[in-house]
Amino acid sequence: MSNLLTEPVLTALVAGALLAMVPLMFAALGESISERAGVLNIGLEGMMLFGAYAGFNGALYIHSSWIGLLLGAFGGMLAALVMVVLCVWMRLDQIVVGVGLFLFAEGVTSLLHGAQFGDSYPRIDHVSEIEVPLLSKIPVLGESVFHQHPIVYVGIAAVFLVHWMLRRTSAGLNLRAAGETPSALDAAGVDVTRTRTLAVLACGALAGIGGAYLSIIAAGSFTPMMTQGVGFIGIVLAMLARGKVMWVIALSFLFGISLSISTALQLAGVNISTDVIQMLPYVTVIAVLLLFARRSYLPSALALPYFRGER
Amino acid sequence: MSNVVTEPPVVAPVEAPPAPRRPLTRLEPVVQAIVPVLLSILASGVLLAILGRDPFAFYGNILHNGLLTDFGVQQSIVRMATLLLLAGGLIVAFRANLWNIGGDGQWLLAAAFVAGIAPSVVGGLGMAVGLPLMIVIGAVVGAAWTIVPAVLKAYYGVNEIITTLMMNFVGIALANILVKGPFLTDKPGVPRTEILPLDQRLPMLGGSQIHAGIIVAVAMMLVIHVVMTRTPLGLRLRVLGSNHRAAVHLGLRPQRLTLIAFAASGALIGMSGAVSMLGDWGSFRADFNPAYGLLMVPVVFLARMNALATIAFVALFAVIQIGGDTATRLADLPTAFILVLVGLLLFFMTITEFHRVRRQRRLAVASRAPRSAGAEEVR
Secondary structure: OHHHHOHHHHHHHHHHHHHHHHHHHHHHHHHHHHHHOOOOOOOHHHHHHHHHHHHHHHHHHHOOHHHHHHHHHHHHHHHHHHHHHHHHHOOOOHHHHHHHHHHHHHHHHHHHHHHHHOOOOOOOOOOOOEEOOOHHHOOOHHHHOOEEOOHHHHHHHHHHHHHHHHHHOHHHHHHHHHHHOHHHHHHOOOOHHHHHHHHHHHHHHHHHHHHHHHHHHHHOOOOOOOOOOHHHHHHHHHHHOOOOOHHHHHHHHHHHHHHHHHHHHHHOOOOOOHHHHHHHHHHHHHHHHHHOOOOOOOOOOOOOOOOOOOO | OOOOOOOOOOOOOOOOOOHHHHHHHHHHHHHHHHHHHHHHHHHHHHHHHHOOOOHHHHHHHHHHHHHHOHHHHHHHHHHHHHHHHHHHHHHHHHHOOOOOOOHHHHHHHHHHHHHHHHHHHHHHHOHHHHHHHHHHHHHHHHHHOOHHHHHHHHHHOOOHHHHHHHHHHHHHHHHHHHHHOOOEOOOOOOOEEOOOOHHHOOOEOOOOOOEOHHHHHHHHHHHHHHHHHHOHHHHHHHHHHHOHHHHHHOOOOHHHHHHHHHHHHHHHHHHHHHHHHHHHHOOOEOOOOOOHHHHHHHHHHHOOOOHHHHHHHHHHHHHHHHHHHHHHHHOOOOOOHHHHHHHHHHHHHHHHHHHHHHHHHHHHHHOOOOOOOOHHHHO
16 A cells, blocks of 8 residues: 555546546536526536537647637537527426437537548647646646646636626626526516526536547547536536535546546556446445435526516 | 517407317327427438438338338337336336436446346246346336435435436446446456346247337336326326425325335336346346436427327337437448437427427417416426
8 A cells, every 4th residue: 555655646646637627627617607597407418528529620620729629618609509599598498408418419429520530530649738837846746737738727717717706796696696586687677588598608618618628638539429427427516516616626626536546546556446436426425415414505496497477 | 589478469369269179189299299200300311411321211221120120120129128117217207306317327237236146046936936026126226226316305305316317327336346246257258247048038929039028018107107197196296296385285295205206216217127137138248338218318208208108109219229220330320320319309399399388378368268378388
């Protein structure tokens, strides 16, 4: 066990955790925004897949990871638009449409990838990382934390920004009202549909960036169905964070560790089945829920379409 | 868009003609279900044409390989058995407004457990006792996996979507741990459970390749239909599902009902896993996950959570899945194309529903006999 705390192992652990954490963080942040506005977005994984595909193409053809991430955001927003039209404007069932969006995205991105590349999987290998001067020389943390693609820091900054926005701005207040008592928001003269539309689009953009990060930076290529449940973990994290977005950072880091710890342990010569490790965070959360079974807090109008004049 | 409800009666004919509408309203659920199916087939066909494939040949291949060959139709019926039980499990939960999204975890765990112990149990007790017992064990495992979400939902109000999703991930991992650990055979190759000998699996019907699982599945769907529509328990579950507060005021016990609905849902999904292992697979390979759980969600909705209608739609879906395997291969497309079809189906279905509700509202306003076409219809 003594070689658990060696530098390469710790570096691998922290670096791997950060790599796994970033897409989770973006997805969970997006879902938090959408949920606070009262739209339960089960199709998050689908938005990530659209983002991953669009972002990958951008990075592949335009040779810039930034353009790729931007296109990823657009891809996610495109998928979110389906959700906006069907759930916010037409007020259809959010869970059914969400499941549909997920299945559709899995199908369409696999199909497009197949039509475009056949069985080949082109790679991107010109991703620019930055080394933060001086800080990157610190042992362990230097190699891992301060040797990342800058989008990681952008993501963390985005969490703080959203936190501030939700708490301190009127736009944030409107957003929360749209999720709690949309009728009050309506009575105050603010358009509920518009507020929710913007929230879902923001969610799509963030999920899209998360997906694009997966394909451009984490994997370096797009493979069909590559998100493998990250979006669904994002939904779980957003609900666990109970709309308090600062928790998203901590929770994504925790789940990031669990997704990446097996590699680090193998470096250390410890062999625990990945199945066990991947199970642990969920088991922990479920145990916590059972022991301290507090009522989980969710916006009271979550997943309810808003009809003017009803209730 | 935002004034659908407050819309004033634009056209208010003095005498609304109700008589000629009668036959139409009886047919309406059928139309309601067929229109989105046709639309999604059409839209996917356009997509196929864009991709340079012949949509007619593609759909022809689906039909041919899923329904018109002996082998295909038998495969489709075998697949139907698994999917029907799974869909039945979803119906019970969804009717009670409980979103059991973690069906795959329940299914896989039950399947792994059954596959792991079936060779010794069926070998030891004989098929007549062993096979039914294994199906019951599958049901028990599936139901057990819903206890935590059910208790958290019933007593603490913890949202079941999040808990079933988490239990889903744990269930998938646990199934793999079981297969790579206690149930592992010493055979080389992919980690898997001991293979159940062919002559100890669910018996085939009349010399075909169709195993008895389909009888179990159809029987269970009939039971679900009768229970949900003709018994007090079914009524209570539906009341709980459509209006929680009304259920409390009626003196129902929502907590108990929640536990019952979740257990029944998990049990049916577990039976589905058991039937799949005992009938078609005979062994559980590590990392096996056909992900039927989410795929059945659209089908159940298309059938409006009606068990009998679900039988028809699951049959259609099974044909599309089995025939689609071959058709996508022949057209050199990824099998995921079928997912596009299903996704589109869901969208068109919700849109058709939207128009039905809107038309009903307009009719209600026009005939000046306001029916409550409100929240319940939209849900």
